[in-house]
Amino acid sequence: MITHTVAFKLKHPAGSAAEQLFLAKGSRLAEIAGVENFRCLRQISPKNPYDFNFSMQFADQTAYAHYNQHPDHQSFVKDIWLKEVADFLEADFIEI
């Protein structure tokens, strides 16, 4: 099981309708086949520069690659993510 996460900060003002719409659109990534346990989280540590986090799990690298290449994911990145996200950091985890 691979946990894929991305912490991010939006260009939109905190609490704005644009922020809510972005999170709603991002949460639809959960519908792509192979995405498990999708979570949309708020980052609350003042020691961290990001405001939100999408977290999801994949059974294996094949499922992860399927997601990465999926047209719904690619269009989300191109048409929404790259335009509305100010900064981000990806992280992927496996159990030791």
Add this chain to the structure above:
Amino acid sequence: MITHTVAFKLKHPAGSAAEQLFLAKGSRLAEIAGVENFRCLRQISPKNPYDFNFSMQFADQTAYAHYNQHPDHQSFVKDIWLKEVADFLEADFIEI
């Protein structure tokens, strides 16, 4: 429920006994009262500078504060973490 995480990179060589010992000592933080679902993870994304991640959950801010102030946590930070960790980033998450 609050998810507290810290991504980190050690001063020790990858695969070393010192690395394993650090992870074993860190994993004992799970024994502090209030720590739930402790996970010791390997970070595998090449887009991220950290190699490991400790993740744990607390029922509320009171349980989180108890952990932060607990002598076992404070001695781990002072005697082990600050000496053996090269770089780190904390992140705390709540469900939106």
